[in-house]
Amino acid sequence: MSKKVSMKDIATELGVSVALVSYVLNGKFTNRINVETAEKIRKLAKQHNYRPNQIAKSLKSSKTYTIGLIIADISNLFYSSIAHFIEEEANKQGYNVVFGSAYEDPERFASILDVFIAKQVDGLILAVPEGGEKYLERVKEVSLPFVVLDREFAELDRSMIVNIDNYGASKVVVEHFQQQGFTKTAAIALKTNLKHLQARKEGFMETSSQALGLREPLFYEVLEKDLEQEIERIILHAVQVEKVDSLYFFTNRIAMAGLAVLARFDIAVPEQVAVVCFDEADAYKIFKREITYVQQPLKEMSQMAVQKILNPEIRKLKKIFQTKLIVKESTNQIIDNEKL
Amino acid sequence: MSKKVSMKDIATELGVSVALVSYVLNGKFTNRINVETAEKIRKLAKQHNYRPNQIAKSLKSSKTYTIGLIIADISNLFYSSIAHFIEEEANKQGYNVVFGSAYEDPERFASILDVFIAKQVDGLILAVPEGGEKYLERVKEVSLPFVVLDREFAELDRSMIVNIDNYGASKVVVEHFQQQGFTKTAAIALKTNLKHLQARKEGFMETSSQALGLREPLFYEVLEKDLEQEIERIILHAVQVEKVDSLYFFTNRIAMAGLAVLARFDIAVPEQVAVVCFDEADAYKIFKREITYVQQPLKEMSQMAVQKILNPEIRKLKKIFQTKLIVKESTNQIIDNEKL
Structure with missing residues (x-):
């Protein structure tokens, strides 16, 4: 067995920086380091029987x-x-x-x-x-x-939260339905007291009330338990009894269950009901009509979350992310004589 | 600040086992421990300012x-x-x-x-x-x-591998198509040399060849890059030019892209083409017809993988998991006069 070498020994032998050796042997910045250089460093480390010890390193740093x-x-x-x-x-x-x-x-x-x-x-x-x-x-x-x-939680400083403007997201959905000529919308949400979903609900309720005048907005809540059956019951009631012309699914799980009901009962979208879902899903493309949805900037939010952890300056920032409504066929305007 | 206490002190004070205290403070077996007991232990540990040090513990154990x-x-x-x-x-x-x-x-x-x-x-x-x-x-x-x-890799002992019988899975798919009266199938797969996907391919090729006699099975491979466009091109060619009556999608990503093409071009399933996908997805339920798919026992496979890591006896076992074909509407037999 060769004697125990340090990262410095490896760096000197290859004529590279100790930092670079450290990055390679600790698998850091793997995207940014030349593959051949990394391989050379690993090979030499192996020859010298170099063994990083993360736990010992952790105790030190x-x-x-x-x-x-x-x-x-x-x-x-x-x-x-x-x-x-x-x-x-x-x-x-x-x-x-x-x-x-x-x-x-x-x-x-x-x-x-x-x-x-x-x-x-x-x-x-x-x-x-x-x-x-x-x-x-x-x-x-x-x-x-x-x-x-x-x-979100009231007692937490806004800088500790990475989240979207849920109220605003729902407002945009209701306004879009109105613009496209859909005036009787039912929203389906999970039953919860989570504050961000309450804000999503308020955005829907208040904007709908303003648009509709005195009429009560249709808002349905389902429990996790029996979610599929509950959603089937609600959609059939909303479409057949309440005669809604549009559905707003509050989360992607509800959307998936809701779209499955529309497919199963052959309810025409958007001719019988227009549909907006929350959150992006590849699966929306396999529905008979492409689905309009609220897009959260998940990549930017995730980056911000990590940066807040690692960078005290970014940790202080207060930012509410905005969503984007991606408009597809499921909210296409219906010309009267095309109506089923 | 109270003096530093050990887990034993906490256990004695509450009249529980040291092991239980250790489990709670290390978050182990969280499903199995009474919530109130766990809370008592945590509370007392907090009162005494007990601080577990995972790194120090790790060095020891x-x-x-x-x-x-x-x-x-x-x-x-x-x-x-x-x-x-x-x-x-x-x-x-x-x-x-x-x-x-x-x-x-x-x-x-x-x-x-x-x-x-x-x-x-x-x-x-x-x-x-x-x-x-x-x-x-x-x-x-x-x-x-x-x-x-x-x-799977040839040089690895079977006991090191947790995997399904890919050859057999494809064999069952082809035989199911045959039984339902679909005799011209195209398979679409990712271009890869991965051995388990090669086995999936061989299962398709050999079973198809046997069933069809001399006719060459239709097998298409796509690159990750431009996957969506490639699959669109292939499906339109297979359906319109080759006049296939059935499609076998080799992975869930290919299935999602393929089903999106069938939805976009309004290709009737199973009237124009029957469809089988690999792997389960909630999303299959929102397609206009429910999709027949090959189900891998993911839960059992995952359990086995973890147990092999932790238990030297289980590590020795050699087991190939079997898949199950979940039959839905997308491979319904077509009666001739219903054909489009």
Whole structure:
């Protein structure tokens, strides 16, 4: 066995910087480093039997180069997209991501939080479930940088939150329906007290009320449990009994279940009902009509979340992201004689 | 500040086991522990200002209770589902998951591998990209338990692989088409040398050839780049020129792009073409006809992958998982006078 070498030895032998050797052997900035150079460094390190010891290094630098991400469910399209972008930005900055799914359960959230704190992650990005906000105290106690993503809580400073203008997003949806000639809209949402979804609801209720005068806006809430059956019941009622001409699905899970009902019962879109969904999904393209949707700037939000963790200056910024309505066929204006 | 307490102190004060205190404070077996008990332990630990130090603990036990997962892309439905099930099983066993997306790039795979090894994860679950198998040597050198998931390599012992019978899956698809009266099938796959996808291809080619006699099976390959446009071109050619009566989409990304083409060009399913997709997706329900698909037992595969990492006895097992064809409307038999 050759004697133990340092990164400096490897750097000197190859005529490169110690930093570069460190980056390669710690897998940092992997996108930016020449592949051949990286390979040379790894090869020499291997010849010399160099063994990085992250734990020993961590004790010295008191950094683990790990960001903890707690979301509701990694298999939900919305959160797996966020995880994708967070990983991308974290890697750029030389960090890795450890993730946990809390399934909107505050106790589960607290448990994952405890583990990540114990693992001494360098920062936390948290989609805090309803009732989970009290556990943020634990993060504050250990002075870990954190941001709350896709959620908001009154007691949190705006700079700790990475989120969109939910009220404004719904306002734009209602106005778009009106402009296209759809005046009787039903919205379908998850039953929740989460503040950002309340704001989404208020944007819908207030804008609809203003547009419609005295008529009560149609707003339906479903429980996670029996979501599919509930949504089927609601849509059939809204279309057949209430005679709505448009549907606004509040989340991508509701959208997927709702579109499945429209497909199953052969309800013509937009001829019988126009449709707007929240959040982007490739799947919208396989529906019989392409779907109009509210696009959140997930990449920019994810970048901001990571940067807030790592950069104290960016951590101070207060920014509310704006959504964009991507207009497709599902809200096409209907000319009267084409109506079914 | 109170003096530093041990887990034993906390256990004695509450009359519970030290192990239980350890589980709670390390967030292990979170599903199995009574919520109130856990809360009591946490509360007392907090009162006494107990601070677990995972890094110090890791040095002592040489365990990090972390599993490294490298997949192609966390935002791909197939891998986010796998991540979901792996997280579920890992948590049950008291472990967390750190993940990395290699985007089928062997150099990127090697970089993430180096980082995870340096972080001293306790085991690795790896969807190794084409050309990435040589880097498995690095894992062997440090004697880390690992399994290869959703991939296979000739030089690896079968016990190191968690995968399905890809040949058999395609065989069942072809036979199903035949039984339903569809005799001219085109398959669309990603261009790749990955062995498991080659097996999927062979299953299609050989079974089709046997069924069709001398006629050459129609097999199309597309590159990641321009996937959408390529698939549009291929499907229109297959349907309009080759007059195929059935399509077999080899992966969920190809399925999503393919179904979008069928929707966009209003190609009737199954009247003009029957369709079978690989892998499950909620989205299939929003297509105008429900889609027949090949279901992989992702939950069982994920459980097996985690158990192989943690249990040397299970590590020795050789098992090939079988898929299941979930038959829906997209392969409904066509009665001649109903044909368009």
